[in-house]
Amino acid sequence: MKILHTLHWIQFAGTEKVCVDLCNEMSKEHQVYLLSNEKILPYLNNEIQLIDFDFEKNRYNPLFLYQTAKLLDKISPDIIHCHNTKEIEIMKYAQFFLTKKIPIIATKHTLQYKKKYNLADLCVAILEDTKQLLKQESIIIKNGMAYQPPTKIARPNKFYIVLSGRLDKMKGFDIAIEALSLLNFDFECHIFGQGEEQANLQQQINALKLQDKVLLKGFSNHINDVLYSCDLQIIPSRFEPYGLVAIDAIYYAPLMISSHTGISEQILSEILKFDSNPQALSAKITEVYSNYSNFVAIFEQIKATKDIFSIEKMTTSYLESYQNLIASYGSN
Template sequence: MKIAYFSCSTIYGGVEKIIIETLNELCKDNEILLIVPRGCQYKNQLDSKVTIYEYKSYDKRYNPFLYAEIYKVLKDFSAQILHSHAAKATQIGFVISKFMDFKFIATKHNNRKGKIFNRVKNVICVSKAVANTVNHETKTLYFGIKNQAIKRDLPDIFTITAVGRLDLIKGFDQLIKSVQILDFPFILQIIGDGKEKENLQNLINELSLNDKVKLLGFRSDIAQILANSHLQVISSLKEGFPISLIEGIFYSHVLISTPVGGIVEILDSNFFIENNNFATKIEEIYQNYNDFKTKFAQTHSKFRQILTFENYILNLKNYYKEVK
């Protein structure tokens, strides 16, 4: 089967990780094309079997030259499926699909409005919460990961880890402000990169937290870092279904999160952070750590059987066969 993926993102984040891992698997028995803008930062992570096309036209959704360029690429490839990710690529793909004969599928990754998804027949949503933002029936597909054999080695000092791109929507600024009132020894490490890096570092400096809060940047060993942390925190203001949640289910001893998006479909309510009271919840876990650790493992063990990459790929392939 000839499958084309289309994304208008050049940066590397959760959505791009899904695209990379999915295509690296699909290319084993399908012909794959990935269409992305020039300057794609994650193209080197793709299997050599994946054909990458970096479009040259000005990256605006109403640019007719961009539509013409994408149309030609898809025609030359003889795409049987076009699968777009996020709103801009979906809007462009939707228009082009009216003039070409392929199955058009779009994935919605967040619970923002994204009215274009209401017009697309075949929509995959990353969680039920996201599905509720589309006005017709959709397919909910939870992403999954490949479980790694990790040796756990907790440090002496209470270690807290947060993972995500450095963006305001991730709430890292509020998390940093909150931990300054903790009255026990700790380290907070934040994994990820992004446009808020300088602002977050300035905040850390202003609060004199340089010895307690560390920005680790991009890391490829997230599973090991989570396994070597006492606690994982998701502080997001909004989410669709973050990969950091899945990683936490597999590797974290304890994970707490704001009750947003698809997280509430997986995480037990005892591990929610209510009203952004990060410090209160962290303190409660610190004081009762073994109890929380035991309960987290018992409550979420079933999801380690569900949120696997193998399940995701199988369900995705079946969906490709089903849709018209």
């Protein structure tokens, strides 16, 4: 099968990781092309044919759409898989200039309603909440990720807490920082990620005099090693459409606690969840610290289910949906 993925690059975060992992896995048995920004190249294997493409251009410009159509004609994919709303519009409108139309599948990665998803021939929701936002035919394929064997690394010689993700208000890192200021035991917390909230979070850390205990560490390409070496991963998000960081934890961390959101709400025992406010989180961290081995044993039962979230399982589901869509498209 010749598969074309499209990705409007912003930064390497959840959507980008899903797309990259799918492309890498699919390229083992299929011919995979990716329209995206060249910045994504270091994350791709050598089998994928990356085409640098500017999704910022005017999606209503006839010349741009005609040029895109010529590119699609040259690639001649069996299917197009879009990971963002604007991509769907560009891929759909460009086909005005094509004799043979190409089926479009689109994954809904966020909880923002976007009516242009109705331009896709089939939509994929990553969770039940996401499916409710789609007004057209859709299926659910839950996110997985590629497992990277971890290695133990140097770590603080005290209770070591890790948070990771885009530094965005939605992610609740400010809630976690305030909660950490309420703890009465020695710890060190590293926050991995980049984003627009970095300056505000550093200001909060300084105001609470946590500079020696809470450190913003920036983006890491080795978060699997970090999580494997920590004592606790926390997901304090106000809300998550899915939350790939939870799958990171299942693969690598000895223990995770999370707010009631995304995939964590479905897979975690109630004892591993907390209300998304500083007081509730502080109380939960203290409870974990005081009964650490018991909490680890509870989380071990969830870690035993990690194969459910494998990239192989997710890829198989997508390939089946591709084949079904192609077959139905040809019969119309």
